[in-house]
């Protein structure tokens with residue numbers, strides 16, 4: 001290191017000095033000037049001391065030991081001291097020295113010369129110094145305002161040179177921090193021998209190299225300025241701060257030293273590159289400068305050392321760094337490996353989880369798919385079930401009729417009921433002689449005997465409740481004479497218990513039950529209205545503040561949302577308890593009038609309407625159903641009720657509305673485009689539940705008492721026709737083979753008729769003096785014959801009923817009758833003698849026996865048809881078999897029924913219902929106009945008979961004329977009915 005340092009162009013001291021100066025200047029910026037002044041003074045003293053020492057006290061008498069700047073400058077101004085000194089250092093450097101040149105006081109006249117001589121000395125000195133390569137100064141620096149520091153520097157450099165020269169070793173290097181002046185003039189020294197060759201033979205580079213060498217040499221010498229710097233730095237430091245300061249200065253010195261070495265090496269390398277034959281080549285060729293060769297070698301060695309040193313440093317550092325990096329790299333590699341491992345494991349885990357997830361998703365998908373298909377299947381099945389269920393209901397008939405027989409109220413053990421037998425859908429009534437003694441059978445969908453419980457009765461009603469919840473409209477009404485048990489069936493007895501609850505309660509209970517069962521798929525909302533129709537005015541039965549307040553209501557046909565009476569209270573119900581409370585209120589409000597027949601007899605129609613709205617939980621689709629539960633007013637006849645005045649008015653209103661109900665059902669049965677719903681409030685109210693897809697159930701009630709048998713028969717006839725209408729309608733497309741059978745039967749009947757006709761003609765011709773009216777059958781000429789006829793007929797009727805075994809009856813319900821075919825093969829339409837006759841009888845009948853309201857229309861048609869027939873056929877079946885109307889109806893109040901029941905001919909006997917006045921509507925009436933046209937001579941279409949004729953009549957029809965045309969009715973219908981019944985009977989026996 002020391003060897004290398006010896007070859008360096010800078011010394012440790014100089015580096016140290018620089019660092020110290022930097023160090024010294026940084027922290028003490030504030031007192032920089034004072035320090036500088038102090039330093040300058042110190043250096044000045046040093047220079048002065050050296051000058052004094054060199055030339056002796058005498059020679060330097062003008063220069064004090066510690067001169068001020070001014071004193072120093074004045075002392076040297078003559079240049080004498082300077083020349084003496086340099087000659088001491090380098091003898092002969094200034095060959096000619098002017099002694100005391102500036103002593104102007106001594107030589108006052110020679111002032112100008114003195115100044116010139118002084119300048120001469122200074123100039124010679126500067127040339128000599130310059131030749132030595134030492135820093136110089138400007139002559140003006142010796143004047144006032146000049147830079148004495150430069151003079152000091154020059155002197156100290158000379159001092160250094162002198163000292164180096166005295167020791168004689170190493171390369172001299174000026175260690176001062178004063179640079180050689182660049183702007184200095186090139187003074188020519190008169191005697192500058194020692195450095196002549198040197199200055200001549202060295203280029204700038206060589207000068208620089210020499211300077212460096214000198215500096216290196218100089219660095220070996222004690223450096224007083226360095227000491228001073230150190231002193232200055234440590235001057236104001238506390239002792240405890242010194243170690244740290246020294247440490248920091250040393251580290252900086254090291255750093256600076258290294259930097260300088262590095263930059264020097266770089267500089268050398270660059271110089272060597274730039275001038276391959278540069279200074280060293282020149283030195284080589286300089287024969288007289290072997291010293292430089294040596295130096296060059298030294299420099300080369302130095303460079304090598306530097307390189308080695310640098311390389312070794314960089315190797316170590318590199319190794320250290322490499323080691324460090326390696327370690328870091330190894331660590332990172334390890335980490336990466338671990339991470340990779342973790343990543344692989346995680347990846348595998350992820351893949352596994354993904355696989356599992358996919359599996360799960362797939363399973364879930366399958367599961368959901370299964371569930372969805374199951375759900376859709378379930379919905380499909382549900383929907384299908386609903387459809388099928390309602391199809392079954394449809395097949396059973398949209399209008400169903402159940403008959404219920406009230407038990408005897410007296411509780412007498414010897415009570416004789418008019419009901420002979422009840423067998424499934426057939427009820428047989430024992431008719432007293434007054435009504436044509438015998439048994440009359442009626443067919444219904446179901447017959448409930450007196451012992452049937454409320455639950456049993458309701459069991460067959462239950463399917464309709466489901467239909468309501470499926471969005472169908474349903475109407476359940478109770479029909480029958482007063483006291484026959486309508487209210488009992490619909491509501492229950494006065495003292496209501498769970499078992500005695502009627503259809504209303506049970507229906508709603510069921511409705512709530514089914515709604516609850518379906519709640520997962522459908523959400524139902526149930527609300528109730530309760531009204532009554534009294535004297536053709538509507539009352540709200542669910543008002544609490546008095547009936548009259550909201551009376552009467554308008555009935556509004558408002559079918560879109562099913563609210564026909566929007567003004568009536570509509571109460572939302574959640575459970576049966578709500579319904580029970582409401583019905584209690586309704587019954588309290590209901591108008592109840594006492595009659596001779598029943599204390600509780602209602603003279604009004606009451607209707608409990610249940611509105612159901614079901615919302616599909618998934619699809620949001622809405623189903624709306626409506627159910628009317630109607631307790632009709634009693635259908636008894638006025639004469640029996642023994643009423644007059646208000647009661648009569650009530651009765652007339654009741655019958656008007658019941659008549660209108662018959663009209664509507666008839667129109668529906670015939671599929672008329674116009675259905676006369678508006679004819680009564682009752683039909684208006686039930687409009688949405690009587691037509692279209694609505695399902696209707698009629699409970700027909702009968703009393704078992706003998707004294708009510710007339711009403712019972714009327715009621716049963718009406719009900720059976722209602723049932724038959726529907727059955728006929730449902731059978732339309734049933735079985736064509738049956739039609740064939742029926743055709744055959746018709747043909748047989750025709751043959752039988754022809755035979756019978758021939759026989760009777762024989763009898764008539766054989767009887768002496770016996771004259772037969774062309775219009776009266778032979779067995780109805782007098783009362784006897786009539787009685788006989790009845791007696792003859794009764795067993796036939798019975799036979800007919802008997803022969804109609806159960807199977808046949810069932811078939812009867814389901815068979816379809818094609819009216820055209822039947823009519824084509826049936827006997828001709830019987831004529832009537834006079835259209836007017838019928839009406840007189842009819843009115844009487846209506847008042848007395850409660851016959852059908854619109855029999856008139858039927859009669860009109862029958863009469864017209866009969867007239868046609870008569871005109872065209874000139875007698876025939878009708879003339880021979882239709883009883884004389886005057887005799888027929890003079891039999892009493894029930895003449896019509898008697899006549900119709902007791903047709904008393906074989907044909908009638910063969911048909912159980914030959915006496916039915918309007919059996920025509922069993923057929924497809926839509927075809928009747930065709931028939932009428934065929935039979936009507938004037939070609940005008942006649943009105944087809946309709947169901948209005950089914951309604952028992954209380955008063956005379958305004959359209960009815962007092963004629964005896966009713967004659968035609970019984971036989972006509974009887975003939976037709978009989979024909980159909982016979983066909984059925986035969987069909988049954990055939991099977």
Ligand SMILES: Nc1ncnc2c1ncn2[C@@H]1O[C@H](COP(=O)(O)OP(=O)(O)OP(=O)(O)O)[C@@H](O)[C@H]1O
Pocket residue numbers: 405406407409450480481482483484485486487488489492493494598600601602603632633634701
């Ligand atoms: N099936 C039956 N079992 C027992 N009692 C019955 C039955 N049917 C009716 N009754 C009783 O007969 C009486 C009359 O019945 P209900 O009042 O129901 O007749 P109704 O036809 O409604 O009469 P109205 O037309 O006057 O209202 C009541 O006391 C009732 O309890």
